[in-house]
Amino acid sequence: MALLEVRDLKTAFKTDDGIVQAVDGLSFTVEKGRTVAIVGESGCGKSVTCLSIMGLNPRQNTVTSGEAIFKDRDLLKLRPEEMRRVRGNEISMIFQDPMTSLNPVHTIGRQLREAVTLHESVGKQAAHRRALEMVKAVGIPRAETRLDDYPHQFSGGMRQRVMIAMALINNPDLLIADEPTTALDVTTQAQILNLMNQLQRDFGSAIILITHDLGVVAETADDVLVMYAAEAIEQGGYGDIFYRPRHPYTWGLLSSLPRLAQGTELKPIPGAPPSLLRPPPGCRFHLRCPYAFDRCRTDVPPLQPAPDKPDHLDACHLDEAAKQRGAEEILGRITVGTP
């Protein structure tokens, strides 16, 4: 049975300009010990999806519907105090910006101990031991003395390690990482991704990884969900997305990568994502899609499985032959083509 099953998740924000449908009917499952990556451009609803699951959206002016079944409970229907017991204990979250997500006026030791004592009735000593153990596990040198340091005394990479230690201190079943390496340099990013992979092996947690970097997805994900303008437009295993992509938006993302387009011209996706206040009718991608035809402008394409692969879904009106041709054309041009 899946650890987390999200069904038809919808989140809308009421704003002065109207209703912004930030997540519009998202369904996916996260299995124990696996990594699900959510990819998409900024503003496509990746972060809001996770905040909705965690119940962290502002209570006012937010309307959330659907289901998020985690261990036989619907997280969206839990009372706030019940949700507080889940958060940081069974599900924890790493945020993008390690500079702003730690409290600057408390030592990191105190912040780590707080994470333990909030969820378990243990003494200060025991909490301290756990904190020390975790800080060592994430590879912070001189752990004993550094627990008494404040966040500003750590570098960006070390702060992100502290965040990971805090997220894992209660052995969560599910870790939600919202762009955990975006603010970091490549060498630090490699350290952090390595660390997350290793901790996943050791603790068996499932991970939801939000990122816009397809390189990071290729390195770490088992399953991939590609989002565009609040909707899932393609989802499947990592091999499906990289070697058998079926949606023109995924093609566009792949051909925008300088790494893959070596020696050839980059083929960017023209234009910019639409406003979620007034999304275009029909397929939301049709304004930027070079393959769009009449039907795309009026009918919303349903998310459907590929004929030969029931767990590879895409939402596009193109017929099977056109999808094959498009994928072949893209993969022939970029160097990812050979699996």
Added chain:
Amino acid sequence: MAEELLRVENLEKHFPITRGVIFQKEIGRVRAVDGVSFTVEKGETLGVVGESGCGKSTMARCIMRLLDPTGGKVIFNGQDITTIKGNDLMKVRRELMMVFQDPYASLNARKRVGSIIGEALEVHKIGTPKENRARVQELLDVVGLNPEHYNRFPHEFSGGQRQRIGVARALAIRPKLIVCDEPVSALDVSVQAQILNLLKQLQRDFDLTYVFIAHDLDVVRHISDNVAVMYLGKIVETAPGAALYERPRHPYTGALLSAVPIPNPDVARARKPVVLEGDVPSPINPPSACRFHTRCPRFQPGHCDVEEPRLESKDGGNRAACHYPLESWPLADLRLPADRVTAGT
């Protein structure tokens, strides 16, 4: 041979750290840029890569004379511009422009797009207001924006569009050299690709020379003719683009390259990245001799921490500052093979 447009010789920028209010005493200095030399030929792109804090942006600002270098020379178009002032500097500034990283912070939110782009024309007293308006509208068209958006404010544009405005502003006075400081790091991949294509096309159309600073190695490879890798205020390796990526010599370049995530799952999962330990040391008190020796998998005590390696060509290829350059590439392990250890020299 192509004409040399920019020559930087032994450029240094040290920021003093002072203590005391009235009698300020210097108690140390941040060696942000510490002896950097390179040349850029007309019409080419020099890519500069390195981690945050390695001095890339400080170097860019010194070239632009937004900061005054504390040592070394910047020679632009045959003229030493390191210490010029007043009218002379004003003249040089007509030929040097910059594109900044953050398209949200680098455009004045209270000014209309037309006056943002046209400001340099006004400052340098080029053309009449009417001519300038036409020029700005032409520029908007050149960078792929609607010329009718002349009177809009920056907040009405998306990130990618704002960066196009930043590029249009840099083009306004027809500069010879544009320094791009992380121009695409804040953008999504699809938009990033649009801006990269635009920069390449403008280079062809207007015969521009770029110094292109970025931390993304793939982006730099795509756009650059030559690449320089910086570490703690120094260039550790420099080479023509492809040569650097296909056959790096400096262990730091090797480590950087192997840390870049590859957007191809099978390749990415088959390889074992070399993970560097620790963080970049502080530029206030940089490590002795080779600055990379504290993190280098090939560190030889008694040599690397005593004698500073010179930036020189390694067996006819890339210029690298290393006593023990990499033998081949790709390497499964960056460590020095046992038979090459000559410890204690």
